[in-house]
Amino acid sequence: MISPPLLYALIMLAAPLAMVVTFSFWSQNYLDLDTTITLKNYKEAWSKPIYRVLILRSLNISIMVTLVTVLLAFPMAYFLSFRVKRNKALWLFLITIPFWTSYLLRVFLWKVILGYNGVLNSALMGLGIIDEPMTFILYNLNAVVITLAHAWAPFAILPIFVSLERIDRSLLEAAEDLGDGPFRRFFRVTLPLAMPGVIASTLIVMIPTVGDFITPKLVGGTDGLMISNMIQIQFGKANNAPLGAALAIASMVIVGSVSLVIFIAGRWFRGRAQ
């Protein structure tokens, strides 16, 4: 029974991934593919400042996006789990509805909201809160962070919500009976027990952020361009697929190691709390 899906995954996933790894050790001059094994692409990716800058920036943006998204999502998940008594499913459904429109349009609409003559600026100016349009919210890092904090919201809320739901409520009562105030109780009982969900949503948000090239392109301006934009350019206009493959693998390895560190740190935190 398992063999058809396994076979499919092997052909469509394992084989292509193996191919990308091989490709990254090849080189290309316009249309000719040179299949001698070389580390040239990795050397180029490491030594040319542009690639290093883009990779580091992608990592930086991913970490910022993840922090903001998870911090914003946690109180919402907490609210859903501890304050909503009936109709939890309805609340969850309400949260997921905005995310079933075209992803492209959602990103584009943020551009409409954050722009110089955008919704936010005209509203704030109409209300007399600001005198001239704010320019620090579009075509830079902030815009990327806001847009992605929105785009990943349900992926951050749901894992945290699930882990909060699993917390045995009597533990919280016990902490209170033993003299913990609401703050101590939260940091010593609730948060450590919710940690698996927090870690899961951190990874779920961080990994695809590195791979996103639409948001940086639409709202990021030049300061917000990320490594995925460069990978896309190498496969497209620059026509240097081997370099693109090397960049893709380099960024995957870096994100993979950061994810591993976060995962292990989360385990350690939980272990210490128990």
Next chain:
Amino acid sequence: MRLTRFLSKNWLLTYAALYVAFLYAPVILLPLFAFNESTIIAFPLTGFTTKWFTVLFESTALHQAVKNSLIIGVVTAVLSTILGTCAARAMVRFGFPFKRGIVSFIMLPLVLPEIIVAVALLVLLMQLGFPLSIWTVIGGHVLICVPFSVAILSSAFQGLDKNLEEASLDLGETGWGTFRRVIFPLILPGVISSLLITFTISLDEFIIAFFLTGTDVTLPVYIWSQLRFPAKLPSVMALGTILLVLSVLLLVLGEWFRRRSAKQQGLDPASGGGFMQ
């Protein structure tokens, strides 16, 4: 004063309301601009019109893109649900060597950035000299949809009573007959829910389609190409509005089927295995 007291007492509720407003902010704008008279996407709104919808009905490029997306969506939904059914049944019912490894490998596309999946497939296809077409997009979409299908269907299989299958086999049905006449009707709501959700995912997917589509563009790739032309934007908003309504309808339908299946099997419909968890 009463307001500040209310806010400090119910700060979590206030936060939740603001957060939901943040989530809905872009989506609310979609219908506003779709029915707005002006070509410029900005406030103030100038007047009510349905002309942007009329524009949509006259664009042949759009119709071709919709047709491609529908074909890709339907084929993807069917293929990934078949594969998902196999995987979910094997996972729930049988033990086999390297089970954890194999299952996590099938679920891997869930955590892999889509650009990696897209680039990897593109490289392989280029090497094999395979021409890009809607079939290459389908190949990529099935890959990322199978994990969702497995998640939905494994909860359907978990609720299945093993005795029913054994009874059917004891009474002389063949393995296939048992599947067709006993198992399949029982997991049918799960299957429908999986079909609807994988269809919706495929319909919205951009990155893989962008890399793997040849001249037959899909709907998101078409939208992407339109975003460059300011004059086309209002009709893109109109298109987005139609898509939003359709997606929500499909999802409500999918959720309804999932709940019905959960109820049939005597489970709590609000828990476990839906697309929302």
